Amino acid sequence: MGIEVKDLLSVHDLSTTDVNKILDLAKMLKAQQKSGEQHHLLKGKTLGMIFQKASTRTRVSFEVGMWQLGGTALFLNANDLQIGRGEPVKDTARVLSRYVDGIMIRTSSHDEVIEMAKYATVPVINALTEMMHPCQALTDIFTVMEHKGKLKGLKMAYIGDGNNMVHSLIHACAKVGMDIAIAAPKGYEPDAAIVAEALEVAAVTGSTITIGNDPLVAAEQADVLYTDVWASMGRETEQNIRKIAFAGYQINNEVMNVAKADAIVLHCLPAHRGEEITDEVMESEQSVVFDQAENRLHVQKAIMVLLMKQRTKSL
Ligand code: CP
Ligand code: NVA
Numbered sequence: 001m002g003i004e005v006k007d008l009l010s011v012h013d014l015s016t017t018d019v020n021k022i023l024d025l026a027k028m029l030k031a032q033q034k035s036g037e038q039h040h041l042l043k044g045k046t047l048g049m050i051f052q053k054a055s056t057r058t059r060v061s062f063e064v065g066m067w068q069l070g071g072t073a074l075f076l077n078a079n080d081l082q083i084g085r086g087e088p089v090k091d092t093a094r095v096l097s098r099y100v101d102g103i104m105i106r107t108s109s110h111d112e113v114i115e116m117a118k119y120a121t122v123p124v125i126n127a128l129t130e131m132m133h134p135c136q137a138l139t140d141i142f143t144v145m146e147h148k149g150k151l152k153g154l155k156m157a158y159i160g161d162g163n164n165m166v167h168s169l170i171h172a173c174a175k176v177g178m179d180i181a182i183a184a185p186k187g188y189e190p191d192a193a194i195v196a197e198a199l200e201v202a203a204v205t206g207s208t209i210t211i212g213n214d215p216l217v218a219a220e221q222a223d224v225l226y227t228d229v230w231a232s233m234g235r236e237t238e239q240n241i242r243k244i245a246f247a248g249y250q251i252n253n254e255v256m257n258v259a260k261a262d263a264i265v266l267h268c269l270p271a272h273r274g275e276e277i278t279d280e281v282m283e284s285e286q287s288v289v290f291d292q293a294e295n296r297l298h299v300q301k302a303i304m305v306l307l308m309k310q311r312t313k314s315l
Helices: 016-033 057-068 089-099 110-118 132-148 165-177 190-206 215-219 236-245 253-258 289-306
Strands: 046-051 072-076 103-105 123-128 155-159 180-181 211-212 224-227 264-267
Touching: 016 132, 016 165, 016 289, 046 057, 046 132, 057 289, 089 103, 089 110, 089 211, 103 110, 103 289, 123 132, 123 289, 132 165, 132 224, 132 264, 132 289, 155 165, 155 215, 165 190, 165 211, 180 215, 180 289, 190 211, 211 215, 215 253, 264 289
Parallel strands: 046 072, 046 103, 103 123, 155 180, 155 224, 180 211, 224 264
Antiparallel strands: none
């Protein structure tokens, strides 16, 4: 059991086989949890969870997930760690590796997570950086699979900011052969380097990646509609300027009407109703955002098992 990487830093690092292993194990673990069957696959193991940013879903789902797997999780507020007072990441990585069996980190800088993984002798899981949110994107394709029964050939439309969320979604869609059409305001499109690396994967899996500025064009005949906040964590000071730039980049009835009649709506949450999504769409039958939030638990349990089960600390 396992996947071909030591860490989960980006969906792009995973092979399509690795992605499928995560989805398959998540499905099994979800069934076991629902039926009350014990699945202590990480008995005695410990996960250290470093948070430099706020979180509801990530914190609770990792902590509960570790407990359900027979292990334990430590919440480590970055401001309370010495890392918050300047202790180097590379030292923190090696120290924590002597105590815990896996490190989960949510922080601004993607390079910091890469540095953590380079020096940690235990697996490192990226739980959101400014660049990527791989655990969420893997959860999202798992949720699509649950609701649509397949991934290949489906069309996802992402409307909004070219941020960490869409970067990981682009990677995930390319890996599994899903088409993704993005509508972002001019100047807020996804990172060109990320699109370029995903396009290479898409050429093999047969998916298409389209970047544009028109929400109605992106949403046309979509199977899945996705949005995220206009101003991500760390961008709060840009809130007012972004409200102007993003006006119209919203999942609302007009957008729903051009998508397929059975399209599902996803949002990583937290949502700002009245901005990137209307309350009506959030609360509609087509919205599966709470299934999606629940699935963070099951998918991350699969990720932790696949990364942490066989690995023992090198002391
Ligand atoms: N979607 C997500 O990562 O939520 P939190 O910020 O609450 O963890
Ligand atoms: N793009 C959002 C995702 C939150 C889960 C942010 O970075 O704040």
